[in-house]
Amino acid sequence: MKNKKELRRHLLEVRSRLSSAYKKECSDIICRKVTGHPAYKQAKTVMFYMPVRGEADVLPALKEALSSGKRVILPKTEKEKKSIRCFRIRGLKDLTEGAYGILEPDASLCQEIVVQKVELVIVPGVGFDVSGFRLGYGGGYYDRFLSRHPGAVRMGVAYDEQIVNDVKAEPHDCRMDWLVSPRKILEFTRLKIK
Numbered sequence: 328m329k330n331k332k333e334l335r336r337h338l339l340e341v342r343s344r345l346s347s348a349y350k351k352e353c354s355d356i357i358c359r360k361v362t363g364h365p366a367y368k369q370a371k372t373v374m375f376y377m378p379v380r381g382e383a384d385v386l387p388a389l390k391e392a393l394s395s396g397k398r399v400i401l402p403k404t405e406k407e408k409k410s411i412r413c414f415r416i417r418g419l420k421d422l423t424e425g426a427y428g429i430l431e432p433d434a435s436l437c438q439e440i441v442v443q444k445v446e447l448v449i450v451p452g453v454g455f456d457v458s459g460f461r462l463g464y465g466g467g468y469y470d471r472f473l474s475r476h477p478g479a480v481r482m483g484v485a486y487d488e489q490i491v492n493d494v495k496a497e498p499h500d501c502r503m504d505w506l507v508s509p510r511k512i513l514e515f516t517r518l519k520i521k
């Protein structure tokens with residue numbers, strides 16, 4: 328039995344062994360599934376992430392969202408507060424390198440938006456389990472963010488190799504509404520607060 332830390336290390340190791348060609352092929356399938364999904368089609372305001380370290384590359388979907396006129400939101404990581412702020416980007420030129428080397432909205436160029444406006448959040452992860460729980464890098468950023476915004480639809484995206492039976496979720500760990508991988512689209516029912 329692996330604990331959370333061991334599982335995180337294991338899943339990062341598994342991901343690091345996937346070839347670039349395989350990851351690209353999988354990412355393209357994931358993007359097509361996201362942009363074809365009713366939750367995406369209905370949403371006018373979608374929060375993406377800027378992929379790092381071999382995470383599923385959602386840039387094709389982000390670009391589709393920009394060109395189809397959706398409001399595209401990206402997180403800005405506030406390391407001191409361990410929190411995420413949301414900014415709208417108009418194009419990839421609005422980005423600058425932020426905490427952990429992740430590209431994020433340049434606050435001097437972008438408008439901060441009230442998070443309640445975000446209808447759909449595309450959520451990255453180190454791993455997900457078949458019940459919709461997520462394992463991240465261990466900062467608790469998305470858990471804190473999503474727990475404050477129960478109204479947004481949460482769509483985890485991952486390679487099939489990142490999906491396991493059990494990520495040892497704790498009470499604070501957030502659950503997805505959808506999990507999209509090249510082979511699967513899983514839906515989870517959650518008790519909607521409010």
Ligand SMILES: Nc1nc2c(c(=O)[nH]1)N(C=O)[C@@H](CNc1ccc(C(=O)N[C@@H](CCC(=O)O)C(=O)O)cc1)CN2
Nearest residue numbers: 376377378379402404427429451463464465466468469
């Ligand atoms: N692409 C992407 N953007 C994202 C996240 C993510 O998981 N992926 N986040 C999701 O939360 C937030 C940033 N959170 C992060 C938290 C920790 C680390 C990280 O590299 N942690 C180190 C430990 C370093 C430390 O403890 O200071 C590590 O894993 O080695 C990266 C991002 C917001 N933006």
Ligand SMILES: Nc1ncnc2c1ncn2[C@@H]1O[C@H](COP(=O)(O)OP(=O)(O)OP(=O)(O)O)[C@@H](O)[C@H]1O
Nearest residue numbers: 461462463464465466467468469470471474499500
């Ligand atoms: N809603 C919350 N409120 C307060 N603290 C939280 C909340 N969610 C998580 N935390 C704290 O954050 C820390 C990291 O949590 P966890 O290991 O679940 O992160 P993670 O989901 O892997 O990381 P990330 O979301 O940054 O990718 C834990 O110590 C936890 O207590």
